[in-house]
Amino acid sequence: MADVYVVGIDMIRFGRYPERTVVQLAADAVLLALDDCGLGITDIQALFSGNIGETMTGQRTLQLIGQTGIPVVNCTNACATGATAFREGWTAIKAGLFDTVLCVGVEKMAPGMIVKKKVGNEPFPAEGLIGSETMPAVFSMVGLEHARKYGTTIEQFAKVSVKNHHHSTFNPKSMYQKETPLEEVLGAEMIAYPNTKLMCSVNVDGAAAAVLMSEKRAREAGVLDRAVRVRASALASDAWTERNQVMQDVNTVSRQAAASAYDMAGLGPQDLQLVELHDCFATAEILHYENLGLCRDGEGGRLIDSGDTSLGGRIPVNVSGGLLSKGHPLGATGIANIYEVSTHLRGEAGRRQVEGARIGLTHVVGLGSACAVHILEKA
Amino acid sequence: MADVYVVGIDMIRFGRYPERTVVQLAADAVLLALDDCGLGITDIQALFSGNIGETMTGQRTLQLIGQTGIPVVNCTNACATGATAFREGWTAIKAGLFDTVLCVGVEKMAPGMIVKKKVGNEPFPAEGLIGSETMPAVFSMVGLEHARKYGTTIEQFAKVSVKNHHHSTFNPKSMYQKETPLEEVLGAEMIAYPNTKLMCSVNVDGAAAAVLMSEKRAREAGVLDRAVRVRASALASDAWTERNQVMQDVNTVSRQAAASAYDMAGLGPQDLQLVELHDCFATAEILHYENLGLCRDGEGGRLIDSGDTSLGGRIPVNVSGGLLSKGHPLGATGIANIYEVSTHLRGEAGRRQVEGARIGLTHVVGLGSACAVHILEKA
Numbered sequence: 083m084a085d086v087y088v089v090g091i092d093m094i095r096f097g098r099y100p101e102r103t104v105v106q107l108a109a110d111a112v113l114l115a116l117d118d119c120g121l122g123i124t125d126i127q128a129l130f131s132g133n134i135g136e137t138m139t140g141q142r143t144l145q146l147i148g149q150t151g152i153p154v155v156n157c158t159n160a161c162a163t164g165a166t167a168f169r170e171g172w173t174a175i176k177a178g179l180f181d182t183v184l185c186v187g188v189e190k191m192a193p194g195m196i197v198k199k200k201v202g203n204e205p206f207p208a209e210g211l212i213g214s215e216t217m218p219a220v221f222s223m224v225g226l227e228h229a230r231k232y233g234t235t236i237e238q239f240a241k242v243s244v245k246n247h248h249h250s251t252f253n254p255k256s257m258y259q260k261e262t263p264l265e266e267v268l269g270a271e272m273i274a275y276p277n278t279k280l281m282c283s284v285n286v287d288g289a290a291a292a293v294l295m296s297e298k299r300a301r302e303a304g305v306l307d308r309a310v311r312v313r314a315s316a317l318a319s320d321a322w323t324e325r326n327q328v329m330q331d332v333n334t335v336s337r338q339a340a341a342s343a344y345d346m347a348g349l350g351p352q353d354l355q356l357v358e359l360h361d362c363f364a365t366a367e368i369l370h371y372e373n374l375g376l377c378r379d380g381e382g383g384r385l386i387d388s389g390d391t392s393l394g395g396r397i398p399v400n401v402s403g404g405l406l407s408k409g410h411p412l413g414a415t416g417i418a419n420i421y422e423v424s425t426h427l428r429g430e431a432g433r434r435q436v437e438g439a440r441i442g443l444t445h446v447v448g449l450g451s452a453c454a455v456h457i458l459e460k461a
Numbered sequence: 462m463a464d465v466y467v468v469g470i471d472m473i474r475f476g477r478y479p480e481r482t483v484v485q486l487a488a489d490a491v492l493l494a495l496d497d498c499g500l501g502i503t504d505i506q507a508l509f510s511g512n513i514g515e516t517m518t519g520q521r522t523l524q525l526i527g528q529t530g531i532p533v534v535n536c537t538n539a540c541a542t543g544a545t546a547f548r549e550g551w552t553a554i555k556a557g558l559f560d561t562v563l564c565v566g567v568e569k570m571a572p573g574m575i576v577k578k579k580v581g582n583e584p585f586p587a588e589g590l591i592g593s594e595t596m597p598a599v600f601s602m603v604g605l606e607h608a609r610k611y612g613t614t615i616e617q618f619a620k621v622s623v624k625n626h627h628h629s630t631f632n633p634k635s636m637y638q639k640e641t642p643l644e645e646v647l648g649a650e651m652i653a654y655p656n657t658k659l660m661c662s663v664n665v666d667g668a669a670a671a672v673l674m675s676e677k678r679a680r681e682a683g684v685l686d687r688a689v690r691v692r693a694s695a696l697a698s699d700a701w702t703e704r705n706q707v708m709q710d711v712n713t714v715s716r717q718a719a720a721s722a723y724d725m726a727g728l729g730p731q732d733l734q735l736v737e738l739h740d741c742f743a744t745a746e747i748l749h750y751e752n753l754g755l756c757r758d759g760e761g762g763r764l765i766d767s768g769d770t771s772l773g774g775r776i777p778v779n780v781s782g783g784l785l786s787k788g789h790p791l792g793a794t795g796i797a798n799i800y801e802v803s804t805h806l807r808g809e810a811g812r813r814q815v816e817g818a819r820i821g822l823t824h825v826v827g828l829g830s831a832c833a834v835h836i837l838e839k840a
Contacts (some may be wrong), residue, residue, distance in 0.1 A: 137513065138538075138539055150700055151697055151717050152697070154696075155548075155696070156537045157535065157536055160516070170552075173549075174556075176556035177556035177557075319508075321530035335530070450517040451520055452517075
């Protein structure tokens with residue numbers, strides 16, 4: 083089946099935009115992505131929108147840009163929402179329905195948004211069953227269990243935050259762009275042991291958008307030189323049969339999506355030059371090193387110590403600054419990750435460029451559960 | 462490209478289920494649909510879920526049935542939510558990603574749900590801009606404008622409700638199953654002139670589910686004898702550039718989706734033996750006769766008078782009882798319409814069977830906007 087290409091992609095700088103609506107932020111990202119490939123909204127044949135907080139976000143974004151009557155699909159999938167919208171766009175091109183589609187992910191993370199959603203609706207069993215009502219509690223647990231099993235230290239978890247904050251100093255689109263030394267990370271306000279406030283992802287507003295094209299159309303349009311080939315798109319939910327298996331909910335779903343993606347691409351972790359993974363908490367990044375096969379089980383702590391996952395290392399992880407410093411606007415995160423990897427594959431990442439990057443992987447995981455993994459390659 | 466088939470489809474009886482959760486209702490429909498084709502949840506490779514009111518509905522439905530780790534996509538698209546989930550499943554098979562997928566649509570219409578959503582979020586410009594805050598006001602306007610332009614009478618609008626309530630007396634899955642004579646319809650509580658309470662769709666709880674298969678897999682599984690071929694799946698949003706164009710928002714989006722569907726199927730309205738269309742209000746059905754090409758513009762009133770759209774007529778419309786009597790649980794409606802048409806194409810509609818039905822069309826339209834049209838054919 084013919085390949086699908088990312089031909090235009092961009093994001094707004096993640097931050098706090100109290101004066102702008104969700105759809106204004108989405109429209110900002112869409113206009114940047116269209117501009118990135120020299121297209122206009124009339125070139126777009128369908129829109130796939132990822133946003134949790136609002137309804138009909140895709141259509142309302144078009145009201146600001148230009149309503150051309152195109153099909154619009156709105157998707158949600160917890161923290162994998164943006165990646166799911168991207169995947170639905172990719173699927174539609176694979177199906178031969180369209181040659182050029184737009185995918186957008188957006189979120190405004192007003193304080194308490196998640197809690198409000200939960201109060202207004204039915205209880206959310208994925209968390210309720212395990213007796214931990216909040217994400218920080220879940221990622222405390224998985225970190226402590228990793229420490230118990232493998233001897234991972236609190237300092238190793240904290241180093242993830244030091245690394246990602248360091249990376250973000252080179253990323254103008256990151257919410258924070260400030261070094262955070264180890265003592266500062268360890269000494270910050272404790273949120274849920276061992277994750278301090280600097281080891282938790284940042285609640286920010288954000289939007290990211292991508293234009294996808296069929297190979298045929300990309301060739302005709304002469305945009306293959308800066309294009310990025312989607313080598314694999316995998317989505318998994320959790321095969322989660324027992325209570326009290328939070329380790330499984332975080333880990334097995336990631337392993338399953340990664341295995342599907344590697345299989346689809348015919349590639350393995352050794353073929354990657356960079357990874358953007360779901361560091362919603364510092365503890366999570368260590369686990370996902372292992373879940374994505376970047377090291378063997380139990381060696382995540384040693385991998386962060388080695389410096390291999392830092393910019394300049396063997397397999398840089400979260401060069402964007404990650405969710406810990408760039409920020410984590412739920413619906414936007416999946417496409418923002420794809421933006422980061424694409425920017426490196428295009429050789430346009432400036433001071434944070436991973437030299438010689440040809441293949442990269444993105445990973446997002448939402449509890450509940452949904453994990454999306456994409457593998458991207460320089461065209 | 463290879464065809465996609467509906468091989469199993471069913472719905473719960475629409476009604477009020479205060480003691481059951483959204484995901485329990487969804488699971489009920491899924492088990493009925495699996496049973497309809499003799500499959501189990503382990504045969505399903507991906508799930509596409511349509512629901513507006515909750516989050517992660519697809520995954521939580523699997524928690525009740527069996528978590529097999531399959532990809533789950535949650536979609537929303539106003540009243541086209543269920544049809545959008547169906548279309549995303551169809552697209553994924555077309556793309557060659559899967560051979561067997563499950564699509565489910567579900568909603569609990571607790572009183573005030575829609576209003577709650579609006580209060581909790583940003584204003585909804587599609588309604589706000591035109592100065593009418595409610596759906597009844599919108600469908601009052603479009604009816605009165607049709608009357609002004611074409612001389613359509615209040616009795617003609619009311620006859621839609623008489624017809625659909627009559628049809629529903631033959632449908633055991635309909636919320637109401639009771640005749641409503643013309644005087645009763647006209648004399649009911651006025652909601653928004655000219656639509657009385659009996660001319661408004663019923664707020665009910667409901668769920669419907671469908672199993673789709675690739676042609677290859679359906680042939681291998683030996684399920685083609687009761688299968689229904691998806692001849693076309695079209696989705697459109699509104700090309701809506703001015704304020705105060707509610708007629709356009711209801712009409713143009715329907716015309717565009719219908720044109721796409723007829724084009725994809727290589728068929729026209731003359732090829733249809735039955736239609737399930739979006740009678741969210743009695744006034745809407747008359748407009749959609751014209752939007753779907755069942756009669757010429759301005760002749761909708763005469764079409765209802767002729768009896769052609771009644772069971773036994775030339776082109777029966779809403780034989781299920783429609784949204785007016787069967788009920789309208791937003792996320793479920795799109796797949797419930799497909800269930801109705803499929804049941805006739807299979808010759809299994811009992812006392813409401815449209816004799817000789819070979820090809821049927823389903824239509825849903827959500828303001829904001831999203832219109833989905835599917836054309837289905839006996840395999």
